[in-house]
């Protein structure tokens with residue numbers, strides 16, 4: 060039996076890095092390294108997980124705790140390195156791990172003398188109506204919370220510390236034990252009593268803080284810094300409520316366009332440093348979750364509820380003093396239970412709730428079918444429907460994306476729940492076929508520096524572009540002005556040219572007239588010359604009352620007019 064998310068964890072220890080704010084890495088975040096490999100990391104790796112940390116998921120019954128051999132890696136996934144090639148990066152086998160937990164018979168179903176429909180046939184298989192199902196593990200009705208945690212919780216913690224996003228979902232019919240498995244009774248979480256009944260969540264965080272402490276002690280020289288930030292919400296009738304601040308209702312899911320990270324706007328985020336901080340958040344949030352008494356469960360959860368913890372760590376590289384940052388998101392998702400409305404006799408608000416619950420579970424089932432088909436055929440579908448339900452949209456990273464996923468399917472052994480149990484097992488079977496694409500979310504300082512340099516270049520380009528844009532607009536304005544001036548000049552030139560033309564015409568006519576007059580005068584003058592004998596031309600002509608004197612004056616005038624016209 061392979062551990063839950065565990066091949067990776069067994070070989071890739073917790074590795075801490077710094078926090079840089081808000082959201083977890085998205086599925087499009089560039090993977091720096093994928094820790095899974097069929098071989099162990101080089102010996103002496105200070106981050107190597109203790110071998111005890113991530114045990115294979117074995118038979119959960121107290122008597123048989125056998126480890127099964129690792130599942131073969133069936134398919135390598137595409138991992139493209141962020142900055143520069145990383146030949147050592149290998150894809151993680153991120154198949155969904157499925158564990159079925161059989162709830163003990165309970166009085167609601169009148170099961171004191173249980174008439175069971177379900178039979179555990181081996182550590183990882185069950186049979187119902189002669190039909191067999193095989194999963195990663197089967198926890199029977201005798202398994203305690205601690206026994207259930209041991210194979211499921213530590214691998215989850217190790218993977219988160221190693222920088223892999225990891226999610227656990229509980230799925231099953233109403234009253235089958237999802238809430239019990241995920242949180243346990245509230246009194247157990249608050250530490251009042253029944254510590255042995257604490258569910259996965261408190262046990263996981265107890266383990267997380269103990270592992271963080273261990274790692275920090277073990278790698279003091281690396282100056283490991285961890286930070287954990289939690290949020291808690293529920294989805295009720297397709298509306299998101301902040302369970303840590305229930306006045307915040309109908310919150311919206313947003314997608315960061317740069318990182319493709321999906322987040323809930325205005326959701327309260329609390330830093331946690333120890334188990335007691337988490338316990339407070341769990342108690343507060345669970346008290347705010349909507350529960351109602353139904354015929355199937357006296358304390359039935361009427362909403363899907365999601366507890367998220369972002370774990371970031373920073374460590375120093377002793378050789379070159381550079382830092383590396385790892386970041387992962389842990390989602391603990393307790394789904395509302397499916398119910399047959401005919402059997403539960405739901406009415407009024409309960410009926411509306413049940414309708415919404417069933418609709419969103421059926422949308423989840425359809426998504427799982429599509430993802431299973433993609434994983435099995437290896438063919439990508441053009442459209443995977445994430446946005447038609449809040450649950451799917453919010454948890455898309457966990458469903459077919461960059462996250463390790465474990466699905467805990469709870470079932471009732473009761474004969475009266477046979478058809479729901481069968482339907483849960485079928486869902487579990489399809490979920491088992493889904494492959495996610497988990498990669499370690501890690502950034503090394505070199506990479507960060509390189510990114511800073513790139514960012515600066517881009518910024519400079521943007522500034523240049525902005526300058527250019529400004530200059531361009533100035534140029535455009537200037538060009539417009541010049542164009543207008545040019546137009547004005549053109550029309551002026553046109554006007555002047557036409558004026559010139561007409562003036563020229565006038566001048567030409569005047570010249571011609573003057574020339575004609577001049578020629579005429581010349582002729583007349585020549586005739587006069589012949590008529591009179593001139594002796595001292597000027598005096599003679601002046602003395603003449605009419606004739607040459609007069610003509611001479613006119614001749615001079617004509618000469619002057621000709622000169623002007625020629626110019």
Ligand SMILES: Nc1ncnc2c1ncn2[C@@H]1O[C@H](COP(=O)(O)OP(=O)(O)OP(=O)(O)O)[C@@H](O)[C@H]1O
Pocket residue numbers: 161162163165200231232233234235236237238239240356358359360361394395396397469
């Ligand atoms: N493994 C278990 N051991 C002991 N008691 C259990 C176990 N599983 C469930 N129960 C009990 O069964 C009852 C129903 O369980 P629970 O509320 O967890 O069901 P659920 O699947 O969350 O239901 P719903 O979907 O209606 O919220 C509770 O009283 C719970 O304590």
